[in-house]
Amino acid sequence: MKQIVIATPKVVTFQEVPTPKVKPGEVLVETLVTGVCGSDVHAAQGLHPFVPLPYKPGHEAVGIIREIAPDVKGFAVGDRVTAEPDLPCWDCKNCNNGNENLCENLRFFGCGYEQGGMADFWTLPTNRLHKVPESFTDEQASLIEPLSTPVHATKLSFIGSKDLTGKTVAILGCGTIGLLTLIAAKHFNAKKIVMTDLLDTKRERALKLGADAVVNAGSATAVEEVRKECGGSVDVVFDCVAFQPTILQAIKMADKGGIVVVVGVPEKEVTIPLPVIQDHQIRIQGSATYLPSDYEDSIKIIGSAGFDASNFVTAIYPVEEAQKAFDAAIAGEQVKVLIRFS
Numbered sequence: 198m199k200q201i202v203i204a205t206p207k208v209v210t211f212q213e214v215p216t217p218k219v220k221p222g223e224v225l226v227e228t229l230v231t232g233v234c235g236s237d238v239h240a241a242q243g244l245h246p247f248v249p250l251p252y253k254p255g256h257e258a259v260g261i262i263r264e265i266a267p268d269v270k271g272f273a274v275g276d277r278v279t280a281e282p283d284l285p286c287w288d289c290k291n292c293n294n295g296n297e298n299l300c301e302n303l304r305f306f307g308c309g310y311e312q313g314g315m316a317d318f319w320t321l322p323t324n325r326l327h328k329v330p331e332s333f334t335d336e337q338a339s340l341i342e343p344l345s346t347p348v349h350a351t352k353l354s355f356i357g358s359k360d361l362t363g364k365t366v367a368i369l370g371c372g373t374i375g376l377l378t379l380i381a382a383k384h385f386n387a388k389k390i391v392m393t394d395l396l397d398t399k400r401e402r403a404l405k406l407g408a409d410a411v412v413n414a415g416s417a418t419a420v421e422e423v424r425k426e427c428g429g430s431v432d433v434v435f436d437c438v439a440f441q442p443t444i445l446q447a448i449k450m451a452d453k454g455g456i457v458v459v460v461g462v463p464e465k466e467v468t469i470p471l472p473v474i475q476d477h478q479i480r481i482q483g484s485a486t487y488l489p490s491d492y493e494d495s496i497k498i499i500g501s502a503g504f505d506a507s508n509f510v511t512a513i514y515p516v517e518e519a520q521k522a523f524d525a526a527i528a529g530e531q532v533k534v535l536i537r538f539s
């Protein structure tokens with residue numbers, strides 16, 4: 198079978214490898230579509246802090262079960278599934294507490310693992326798979342994993358409340374994760390959502406998808422404009438860019454008493470004003486991937502009447518043109534790029 202491998206920054210290669218064999222508890226899945234994630238964009242350029250080259254990409258994978266191990270229950274050949282790609286040990290303190298996304302021995306399908314979802318076939322244990330509702334298109338299915346990340350981040354910001362009712366929200370970055378965070382924050386009833394980006398086209402897209410207001414992130418008065426829209430300090434700021442300028446803006450927006458959730462994958466360390474964070478009771482909250490319950494919320498949101506996958510899946514390339522798919526994702530003009538395998 199074919200397996201995409203990236204060994205040199207930005208260069209997609211195909212390797213012929215044996216089709217993986219199912220182990221107990223596992224199924225063999227034939228890929229339909231796999232999304233190119235922001236983390237793939239980082240990793241494929243050799244910029245991901247935790248994924249060295251060469252790597253076998255693809256964790257936003259949707260496919261059809263073609264073979265099951267004899268002991269598998271609850272899944273059948275022919276089921277369409279999507280992967281929950283973190284591979285916990287199920288044995289450490291965090292796994293035992295139901296926080297397997299924080300497993301102390303975590304491996305990750307498609308990120309530095311021996312298999313990735315940009316291959317004709319892959320195997321995973323069934324507890325890492327979610328069935329795709331029959332009514333979903335493959336495009337809708339491909340968004341379950343990406344939306345689960347902002348769903349998880351949004352739930353971490355509730356802190357004592359059942360959702361975001363009554364809360365003001367700022368989202369820094371109108372890329373894929375920023376726009377999906379908008380969808381999650383709206384689903385969880387945020388009172389007002391203001392988004393920032395450097396690019397007009399991206400801010401326009403955010404407005405079209407339901408942001409209450411947008412602000413040019415490059416403006417010298419961006420922080421004041423966002424605070425004005427929110428009537429003072431912002432309750433929850435999602436930093437979907439996560440580099441030095443945005444984290445400083447986020448902290449100023451949340452000042453005083455707000456929460457800054459770091460959703461984007463930072464390329465490197467940043468400096469933060471610790472005296473302000475202490476004295477103004479600001480909370481900095483990291484957010485790492487998701488849990489099965491986040492997938493359930495994500496499936497609910499994508500299946501709801503108002504959700505239009507074509508707003509997010511803006512380019513699909515056949516597997517033969519996987520290089521073009523990566524080039525397009527790296528260029529950053531698309532929201533979500535998919536590669537179709539079959």
Ligand SMILES: [Zn+2]
Binds near residue numbers: 236257342
């Ligand atoms: Zn992803």
Ligand SMILES: [Zn+2]
Binds near residue numbers: 286287288291292
């Ligand atoms: Zn563990």
